Amino acid sequence: MHKLLLLFVILSITSCNITKGLIDSLDPSLTPFEKDNNYSASYEEVIEYYKYLDKTSLYIQVNAFGKTDSGHPLHEVIIDKSKKFTPLAAIQENKAVMFVNNGIHPGEPCGIDASMMLAKDLIQNKSDLLDSTIIVIVPVYNIGGSLNRGAYSRANQNGPALYGFRGNAKNLDLNRDFIKQDSENAKSMNRLFTKWNPDIFIDNHTSNGADYQYIITLIATQKDKLEANLSRYMTNEMLPELYSKMKSKDYEMTPYVYSRSTPDEGIAGFLDLPRYSSGYAALHNTISFMPETHMFKPYKDRVQSTYTFMISMLEFIKDNKQSLQDVRNRAIENTRIQEKFDLNWTLDFEKEDQLMFKGYESATKKSKVTGLDRMYYDRSKPYEKSVPFYNTYKSTLTVSKPKAYIIPQAYTDVIERLRANGVQIETITEDQEMTLEVYRIEDYEDPKSAYEGHYNHSQVTVSTGKEQIKIRKGDYRIRTNQSKNRYIVSTLEPQAPDSYFAWNFFDGILMAKEHFSSYVFEEIAEDLLKKDKELRKDFEEKKRNDKEFSNSSYAQLNYIYKRSPYYEKTYKRYPVFREF
Known part of the structure; x- marks a missing residue:
């Protein structure tokens, strides 16, 4: 009798589980990840799901926006409780704009799945987090990489079962392409970012590197590269609250673990040059964050931590929207009138802070593969201790802005990129001669092998002089009384590490065309x-x-x-x- 009763209970539980699984599989409101927490949605599933939300809710709009190298369009997902879906509406209704980018590296898909859940939950619950913020989501940025799906390109990663590849359809790393824009993806992204001019930019990633106890780490815009008011606000107001919120929700964060060997020897702040998403955002006075979930942790935890970070950010904006907008508006105005700009930086090892860090003891043992000593992290020996934290960068190169830059009309690729970023450009209407300050390239270094399709110049030195220059009708003048001055100076000054000169846009001048016998x-x-x-x-x-x-x-x-x-x-x- 007892055996029959036990069998009945087992069958009942099994039947309930099967029934629940069947119901879940048929529920169109659940994301693929919610149906299987070690599964990341394919590109087709992602777009299909957002279009489903668009059909079933008035709070979301899905648009195709520009081209990508894959042949598929980039998509712009807008979540707006006022149902207007425009940057003008954000200004008129005094709403902040939070821009979320996913799948720049499709092998790191946490943000892809977390953002789908975020969109669904916010619009289904008619969340009050949408009262103060318009959210713009790029569902999958690197579409070509997402379509190149497999299970083996991330050898050090714990799930999901399938994921995309780091290189895009042109085998470019899109997180090195924000300035040079070799990809159609980046050209579209520059225009989309400029369209929305966001207050906050989140670019979701998964880490490589050391082992430690945290599920999620965080790269914030490098504080010494931001406008001073924005930097103080991010450092003193935003980051402490975000770290506190995440800890209270059981997803304690630490700064991104950028270490020489092991974390206990010291962690350094990441220098996010403009080629990277967060460094690019800083040129527009946008505070940017790159959540980096830890590759060894289960995929379900990585996705949930990313989701929780975005919720925490929305909570911060809801409580601090006006102060965020005020400090950003002040930064934009200061950039317009600013006279001197830093172009490059180096880590200041004399400025050492201490960071309480939860890691694992490192040790060595004999490798079963090579027979030589190998390093490993011993998870049976967790620790919490203070480690050196170096997060101060000092400027190594500063330049005074001119009244304006003059660019010959021949350089259409440069003009196109400047315009995509909202730079105001005048067309010169008549031939003339002008006395202008001129740089001559005295020296530079090139790498021995190509980096992202370029032999980009570094260690550039110049001499300066004044010359009479013939300016032609149709050439361009770019005045430096603009909110985009930081972008203008960082791309047009040849010594800047991510200038257009560094990325080979002006290489025609580096070879003499005539000589003597x-x-x-x-x-x-x-x-x-x-x-x-x-x-x-x-x-x-x-x-x-x-x-x-x-x-x-x-x-x-x-x-x-x-x-x-x-x-x-x-x-x-x-x-x-x-x-x-």
């Missing part, structure tokens, strides 16, 4: 030395003091050629001129 130039050089006493004096002095020079007829002729009217003026002359 020695046997012909001999007589010309002789005549030049006769007519120019200063040149002859310098020439003879160099021969006396430089033995290698004095033994090279070519070096001597080239020395005279470079100081002659025959020398090519455009060679290594940076073609973006500074007007004062």
